[in-house]
Amino acid sequence: MTNTIVIGNLEDDTIEMTERKGIGHPDTICDVVTEQISVALCQYYLEEFGAILHHNVDKALLVGGQSRPAYNGGEVVQPISLTIAGRATHQVGDKKIPVREIAIETAKKWVRENIRHLDVGRHLRVEAKIRPGSEDLVKLFQRFGQGEIPLANDTSFGAGFYPNSLLQKLIIHIEELLNIPETKIKFPFIGEDVKVMGVKGPSGNHFTVAIAIIDQYINDLNDYIAKIERVREWVVTRLNLSGSTVQINTADDYPSESIYLTVTGTSAEHGDDGQVGRGNRINGLITPYRPMSLEATSGKNPINHTGKIYNYLAMDLSRALVENQLVDEARVFLLSQIGEPINEPQLVHLQLKNRKVDKKLIKDLTREKLLELPNYWKRIIYQ
Structure with missing residues (x-):
């Protein structure tokens, strides 16, 4: 579909584009970690006070690290930095709430459990800058604790x-297939950072897949090329995509050996940054x-x-x-x-x-x- 220009009308549904970022993508890491922190705070507030207290921990910035991938295994030379920011209730009466500790430990726990080749102790630095909430928004929230209907804290x-759509379903299936445990056993070189872009157009469905390949499982360029092709054929067969075009890691330049190798399975290790939302x-x-x-x-x-x-x-x-x-x-x-x-x-x-x-x-x-x-x-x- 290179250089294809299609002119349609507003009712035309023959063209569609959709994207999905997998669990190892830097943006997804920020989204999921902040949501997990909110859940952890909710659970703490419920256990300690019987009600969820005011909080919004919806800001996170992931600054990518630096790495030196290499065939049969490279190294991370500068860790990933993850900063969490937001507002939360830090104290009720004389009882102080360990908001910072909850945020940091929750973030590390999620990364440890979901990005299997990223060493949290060596490859990740987490900082939490969570302050108390503004008085007016806290008051809007407090009705919940009193059993009343909460008042909206934003015009939104x-x-x-x-x-x-069929395209959207297939995109979800492709990313989920590449990130399930069964697949990691069959193809351990597949990292968690998987992104799928799908296009439905005049020539059918076209899927461009980016997969962070883990270097310790790759012997040389020919091994990399062969494994990419094995994965492509397997995805096409498993999901019955023989009528679609599936391409993987299209930015690779084989003559110069510029390929998508990573140490940890996420592009966050080397300069790809992430942000909530x-x-x-x-x-x-x-x-x-x-x-x-x-x-x-x-x-x-x-x-x-x-x-x-x-x-x-x-x-x-x-x-x-x-x-x-x-x-x-x-x-x-x-x-x-x-x-x-x-x-x-x-x-x-x-x-x-x-x-x-x-x-x-x-x-x-x-x-x-x-x-x-x-x-x-x-x-x-x-x-």
Whole structure:
């Protein structure tokens, strides 16, 4: 599809692009770590005080390290730096809360368990700069602890859609296949940093896959080339993609031996940086052809931060509308207003395809979902 120019109209669905970043991608690391810190804080607050306290730990910056990959194994010469920032409740009465310690240990634990060749002690430095929250936002939050409907802490919108297109489903399948334990046993040289870009166009589906290859399992250039091809053929066979084009590590330059080798299995080891909010949306995809919010949901509190919970609700409501056979396809948009009850959005906009029932049934289901919002935090932190 090189240099292909396609001119269509707004109703044209023959062209589509979608992206997914795997668990080892620097942006995904930032997203998942901040979300895990929020969950850890929620659990601590619940255990110690019986209620979740105010926090938003939704800022993280990963500064890539420096490494020297080499056939049969190289080295990391400068560690990755991960800085977590945000706001949280640090003290209740005389009891101090170890927010910093919780954040750092949670980040290290996740990396240790999910990026198998990254040595947390030698390859990663984590810093937490989490301060107390502003008084006005804390007050909006406190209604939750008193058993009242929380008030929205931001004027924000959420967006969601259902179902996924075939292209979107395949992109998820490709990344998940490359990162499941079975695959790591079969192909131990595959790192966790996997990115898949998919395009549906006039010539069919085309997938460009970037895989961080772990150097200690590669003997030389020919070995690298052979293993890349084995993986490509295996993905095509396993997922029945014979009618699609699949390419892996297309930036490789074999004549100069410039190839995608890493020591740890993530590009974060050598200059590729990461940031919260630049990766997948909560449905695991980046979808420029379908509705999505640019809000960084990771790390935001699950009680009254509508920039988080409205995106979850939009996804869940769109799915419910389809699965209850009320429509064939749904797109949901919700807008909050700061200081108003979270279950009373300023606007709920539904875009529906092939509506099958009276509008009243759809409105009833929507109101039912809105009534669930005060307890929605359970769906988020216990998922």
